[in-house]
Amino acid sequence: MADFFWNQLVAGAAAYSDSKFTTFCCVINIASKLDWRKGKVTPFVSSIRAKLRPSPMPLNIFQDIDGLPRVILTEPNGSSAQVLLYGGQVISWKNERKEEQLFMSSKANWKQPQAIKGGISVCFPQFGNVGSLGPHGFAKNRFWSLDRDPSPLPPSENQSSVDLILKSKEEDLKIWPHSFELRLRIILSAGKLILIPRIRNTDSKAFSFTFALCNYLSVSDISEVRVEGLETLDYFDNLMKRARFTEQADAITFDGEMNRVYVHTPTKIAIIDHEKKRTFVLRKSGMPDAVVWNPWDKKAKALPDLGDEDYKTMICLNSAAIETPIILKPSEEWKGYQELSTVLSSYCSGQLDPGKVLCGFHYPS
Numbered sequence: 001m002a003d004f005f006w007n008q009l010v011a012g013a014a015a016y017s018d019s020k021f022t023t024f025c026c027v028i029n030i031a032s033k034l035d036w037r038k039g040k041v042t043p044f045v046s047s048i049r050a051k052l053r054p055s056p057m058p059l060n061i062f063q064d065i066d067g068l069p070r071v072i073l074t075e076p077n078g079s080s081a082q083v084l085l086y087g088g089q090v091i092s093w094k095n096e097r098k099e100e101q102l103f104m105s106s107k108a109n110w111k112q113p114q115a116i117k118g119g120i121s122v123c124f125p126q127f128g129n130v131g132s133l134g135p136h137g138f139a140k141n142r143f144w145s146l147d148r149d150p151s152p153l154p155p156s157e158n159q160s161s162v163d164l165i166l167k168s169k170e171e172d173l174k175i176w177p178h179s180f181e182l183r184l185r186i187i188l189s190a191g192k193l194i195l196i197p198r199i200r201n202t203d204s205k206a207f208s209f210t211f212a213l214c215n216y217l218s219v220s221d222i223s224e225v226r227v228e229g230l231e232t233l234d235y236f237d238n239l240m241k242r243a244r245f246t247e248q249a250d251a252i253t254f255d256g257e258m259n260r261v262y263v264h265t266p267t268k269i270a271i272i273d274h275e276k277k278r279t280f281v282l283r284k285s286g287m288p289d290a291v292v293w294n295p296w297d298k299k300a301k302a303l304p305d306l307g308d309e310d311y312k313t314m315i316c317l318n319s320a321a322i323e324t325p326i327i328l329k330p331s332e333e334w335k336g337y338q339e340l341s342t343v344l345s346s347y348c349s350g351q352l353d354p355g356k357v358l359c360g361f362h363y364p365s
């Protein structure tokens with residue numbers, strides 16, 4: 001069946017233009033049974049679709065050459081996103097001009113159980129190395145499932161979305177003995193990519209965790225990038241044994257390795273890419289901290305899954321809950337929210353036009 005998928009995909013690629021290719025890749029409707037252990041995706045016949053709950057837009061999935069099933073989201077303006085069920089990881093977000101907004105390592109390791117460096121990955125139940133687990137926990141090295149019973153989506157014709165779920169399995173309980181359900185809704189709409197993570201304690205005892213959405217954003221040249229919104233805040237410097245400092249600069253710029261956890265950050269942070277004249281705007285709630293990371297040249301060379309020059313075109317700006325771990329009692333649920341959007345940077349004497357990127361924002365309820 002996997003061969004069938006791949007043959008269809010290749011035939012489709014040859015027959016269709018790029019814009020229609022995505023549509024064609026959507027041959028396999030998500031009314032599918034996904035058997036990960038065999039590395040296969042087995043579509044049900046269409047009659048079974050009727051038995052499933054209706055979704056607002058048809059959801060599309062295909063299996064790529066590495067055997068990793070991915071969901072493709074598209075919206076009428078032409079932007080698109082790709083989400084791997086492995087790690088629940090967003091690996092691509094293209095704007096309406098088909099320009100990639102996310103960074104993917106040129107040496108990313110696509111073989112399980114490795115984590116894939118790039119896109120937007122989920123760090124749970126532990127961020128970084130602080131704790132008993134391996135770096136960034138295990139959610140990024142697990143196969144997630146489609147959530148067949150998500151909470152109802154807000155009605156909208158021009159967005160497409162997917163709901164994923166990760167439940168604790170036996171192997172997880174051995175290393176982190178707390179039963180949980182981690183849900184992630186990914187919504188694509190014109191110029192925006194929204195991620196809504198939710199974690200429910202399905203155990204009989206309380207547990208605590210740290211969490212991050214690790215956003216690898218694509219930039220033209222890291223030396224020309226500035227991050228605004230973190231000035232005057234306190235941060236833990238991971239390069240200085242997590243010592244606490246207060247940010248003194250007007251904006252964060254880069255001329256060497258940086259690995260900081262800013263605490264109590266505002267709900268909006270801007271990444272200004274001077275060369276591209278483009279600003280990423282990160283809006284978030286439920287995740288009070290923000291991690292800023294760039295490995296620079298030496299660390300990039302030391303990391304086996306990062307190209308030597310890759311650091312120049314990436315910045316990691318993570319939405320996170322690290323300083324104060326989240327505690328959930330049995331049956332309680334935590335919910336976060338993250339929205340990434342881009343706007344054209346507008347300058348007046350080198351200053352970002354505040355009306356364009358720093359205007360008020362209200363989160364959807």
Ligand SMILES: O=P(O)(O)OC[C@H]1O[C@H](O)[C@H](O)[C@@H](O)[C@@H]1O
Pocket residue numbers: 115116117118121128136214238259260291292293316318
């Ligand atoms: O390799 P990854 O899991 O993508 O993590 C990459 C980086 O993410 C963060 O932002 C951390 O602060 C870094 O210490 C880490 O190395």
